[in-house]
Structures are given as structure tokens and as C-alpha cells.
Amino acid sequence: MAYPITIPKLGLTMTDCTLVEWMKQDGDRVAAGEILFAVETDKMVNEIEAERDGYLRRTAGPDTVHLVGDTVGYLHDSCEAALQDDPPRAPAAASSSRVEPAPSEEPERATPEGMVLSMQARTGDGTRLFISPVARTIASTHGLDIAELEGLGSGPGGAILKRDVERRLQAPKSVAAPAATPPAGATDAGPKRRPLAGMRRTIARRMMESLQGSAQMTAFGRVDMSGSVRLRQALVEREAEFGVRVTYTDIVVKAVATVLSQMPLINASIVGDEILEWPDANVGIAVALEEGLIVPVVQKADKKTLVEIARERKRLVDAARNGGLTQSDLSGGTFSVSNFGSYGGDFETPILNPPQSAILGIGQIVDEPVVRDGAIVIRPQMMLSMTFDHRLIDGAEAGRFRARLKAYLEEPALQMAVLR
Template identity: 45%
Template sequence: MEADVLAYLARREAEAAPKVAVTPLARRVAADLGVDLSQVTGTGPGGRITREDVERAAREAAAAPQPTAPMGVRQVVPLRGIRARIAERMQESYQTAVHVTEFTEVDATELVALRTRLQEDEVQVSYNDLMVYIVARALREHPALNATLVGDEIHYLEPIHIGVAVDTERGLLVPVIRDADKKSLSQIAQESAAKIAATREGTISPDDLTGGTFTITNLGMFEIDGFTPIINPPQCAVLGIGRIVDKPVVRDGEIVVRKMMILSLSFDHRIVDGAPAARFLQYVKRLIERPHLLLA
């Protein structure tokens, strides 16, 4: 209906322009295309508007950018401080590293049972603590993921310092658990709890936010399954942890309910290829599904 009204008005306007020298054909085309003849420059004899002039004006009008309604702005916040630093580092990572993400589904039933037993023994351990403990040992077996690119050299790092992404009111911060492969699960749990609390309170030391060689980020508490985490430069890789959910799976030919989770490993393809990254992820999966191996 609106289009018909606009076409009718344009036709009336075109027909009501007797002072403009227009060929009859051009006038009919202008009425059909909704072209305002007063806005058309004629190129015919004596400045007469021709059909070609009308069609050219219609094409130019169609190609011109259409004005958009101004968007209401609720609040303007300057990009500075921690937010600016996060933006800078994430942009650096995405524009520099060659990101590839591999996913795998893991049966976390035994890991959940292990954590339950530890809590019954009054050992306060989070899933993040267990993952730091597991990943540290996986990196020890697969050092290709504990590396960084320096100029035209790949440096395989001796220390295993694992960063744990923490959501704070100031933005995403990553406190680091140093020498995680040399610490017991209880040591990791105590240190992690203290550093996460200090991070959220804003009392964490800057030194405790730098020097990581690998990062873990967990979005399971937000009911996220899998995602594509961005590498924390100059590190080689980051492991994303999804939520643990009950799912029906086939075991020994029978359908049973197991506690499943998805792991998402993003890595820099300049430093490591897909197969070594997959072997690392496979090793992490093995330790999650058979946590008794951690005690071996």
C-alpha cells in the first residue's frame, strides 16, 4: 500500500511539472520509476530531459546510500584502563596468531565422582583446580603446547605456568599458577582460591597476572558447552572448558547416562600442527575419564 501511494504521488508530481522540457517518453518513465523531474538534468537538445536521463537518475538514486535513523545511545564509556588493555591484547592475538580450534567430548563422570569424594573428605577442590592439575601434567608430556614464537624461533618453555581466566567487574583477568606441574592438587587449590579472590577484590599483584605459558578458561557455570577461546599472547594455546551435563551415551552396547563435557582447544598453527594439538587434547581427555591415572 505504501509503495502504491508513493508511486501515485511521484506520478502526479511528474505530470505537474510543465515548465521542465521533457520528452513524452521520459515523462512516462519518470512516473513509473518515481523520479522527480525537477531534480534531473537534461542532456537532450535545449536541455530537454530524455528517457536516458531519467533512467540514469533512477540508477544513481538507487546506488546512493540511504539515510539511517540515529541509534539511541544509552551510555558512552571510554575505552581505557584494563578494558583498553584487554582490547589491545585480544586484537593483537587475533591479528597475529593463526587460530585453530579443536573440540572433543569427554566423559567426566569419574572426575565428578573424584571431586565428590574429595569434598566428603573436606578437601575443597574446584573443577578448575582439577583441570589445572590435569593440564599441567599433559603439558609435561606434550611440550609442543607449552611454547611461544619469538621472531623466527619457536621457544619450548621449561616452566609450566598456567593462567586461569577470571571474570571480574573490571574485565577479564588471568592470575597465574606458577610451576603447576610441580604442585599437588591441594597446593593448586589453595593458591588458586587465594589468587582468584585477590583478582576479584582488585588486590592481586601485577606479577601474578603475567608470565603464564598456557591458559584455561571455563564458561561451564554460564551453561556454555563449547566455544572458540582466543589465545592469550604470547602463549601458544588456550583450553576452553564447557559445562558438565547428563547425557545418554552408549557403553558396552547399552544406553547409560553419563556426565559429559566439551573441551575446546585453540592453538597457534604457526607454532604447532593439528595432530600434536589433538594428541595433547586426547591426553587431557584420558586423564579426565580416568583420574586414577593422576595418582599413578
């Protein structure tokens, strides 16, 4: 008997993931609890354990994208069954981005290469082609125009698979793809090529999905941080007592969470045809790693004190840099904060982290001349960059958010009036 191996749901907002690597080979004996494969979702890698004993037959290869619940392999009662030539058929595709066989075609079958095709491409004349992620990566690595593969696909519905690209690359030079013209000044060695994979590919995909799936607008503002500077200095002096050094990011997160608790429309998401107003202000904090940006979440920040936020922020940042984040650390965010000032930036245009509807970028704090009571004085100034989904949040509502945030940052004691 064959028992399906499916993609588990690892978080409340998880919908898909990338199968990164198999830890076992076809025909291998697997014990319940052993690591079977690894998936990447929300910019982190998770190891998936076998739920029962059996012999493995993989039906999806590495570097393929799958929805939650997709079947990627089977556990059989015997090695012979696992290595049979005709593996079990995969369930029907779960979304419109997958290959759908025509009624007259044989139903889609899974193969070790990964017949779950989530990638699509269009040729120059607009013709749509279906191509597996592995095939597309190989074509890109070798500078092969996907348009040249039209009509060569051997997969369901003419889908282009790995073997089709390899066959095209092995064709005689007379029919091989023409070499790309190198840019002026390029050396004979050509550019260094490497696949867009891992965390960088996840970031690229999510950024495109964010921009294509929402109406993003960015507004800017300036805050006099004199009050926040005094507050932080007082807290730093008591660092030994609190057990943590409070940062300006902590102060901003606390102020943001306070405003979110007052303005539920900012702390909301559009999901399908519904507006979901989240009960808690779960604030994500962008952390820059060598591989890319990751956003762990301070859960229920609106119900935490400033010192509690600082402790949680430190734990999350340390875990992110040491590879110790869990799926729950990355799930459930309702708003994000990105500190441009940590690398000398003043203001930029942050991109939404779906399904969140707003994100705040904060710049470095710089002493600048300003006018106060008719006199020019020097004050610590910080720029704010707020990107929001205009489908849900109007400019006026975003303006009210920034005004309240500015008030709490300039006069932190005002928050005491609304804290429960």
C-alpha cells in the same frame, strides 16, 4: 640537573603499558618513595614510586601508551627548572609505531600532552595518519571522522594532537564534521558515548594483537567426566582436612599441567624467530570481573598436588576480586584455562593469551545419554574447546594433547603413573 623518569619493567613478559594517571602536578616537590604515577599493564594497575627527590616536570600525559624504558617525565633540582618553557627532549622513539621525524625536521620533543605517539590510523583512501591516543579518544567521543583531520596536525611529521582535534571541533558549523545519520528508531538524544579506556581498552588491544599475530585454530572434543566427578566428591568430603574445596577447574588444571610436562611443544611460544620451550607449566585461570577478564597464573602447576593447586587457585581468584593481585600473579603464564561452564556455556572459541600458543576452554558438565557396551546410559559430559597457534602446533599434535587430557580426566588415577 634533570633526572629522567622512565617506565620500569614490572614483569618478565612486559613490553609496554598505559600511563593511567599522574599523582603529582608540574612543579610539585616529590620525595623519594612517593607515588608518582600509575600504569596499567596486563590488565592491572601498578603504582610507580619516585626513585629520588626533586621537582616534577611531566612529558607524557595520561592515557598514553609507552614501551619499557620510555621517558615520561623528569625530576629537577628546582621548581623553576621544572616549570621552564622548554622541557628536556624525549629520547628517540623505540618502535616503528612511534612518530619518526624526518632528517630535516627538528627532533621530537615531549610535551605535557604526550608527544610519544603510539596510535596510527588510516583514512578511507589508505592514507596513514599519526594521532595521539588522547586526540583519537576525543575525536571518537565527538563522532569526528579521523580522515577530516588530515593535514591539520601540528605535531612532529604532521602528527595530530589534542589541540588539533579541539581546534577542529571549535570550527564554524559550515566546516564542522557532518553529523552522523542516526539509525532507524534512534531518539534525538543519540547514543551514550564513553571512551574505550582502562581494562577494557587493554583487553581490546590484546585481543586484536592476539588475532593479528598468530594463526589461530580451534578444535573441539567431549569428555566423560564420571571419573572426575567421583574424585571431586571424595575430595569435597575431606574439605575440612584439606582446608579448601576442590573444584572441577582445579582437576582440569592439574590434568593440563601433567600433559604439558609430557608435551613441551604445547608448552612453548614463538618469540621473534625462535621457539621457546618453557621449563615449567604455569597455567593461567581466566577470572571474570565486572570490568573484564583477568588471568592470574598458577606457577609450576606441574609440580603441585591437586590440593595445592586448589589452594593457589582460591588465593588468586580472591585476590583478583578484591583487587589484591600482584604483577607476579599475572606473569609467566605458558597455557591458559577458561571455564565457560561457570556461566552455562558448552563450547566457545577462546582467544590465545600471547605469547602462549594454546588455551583450553571447558564447558558445563551436563548429564547426557551415551552408549556404553551397547546400552544407552546417562553420563556427565563436558565439552573441550582448544585454540592453538597453527604456526607452532599442528592439528595432530593438538589432537594428541586432547587425547591425553581426555584420558586423565576420564580416569584420574592414570596421572599417578606419571607423577614424580
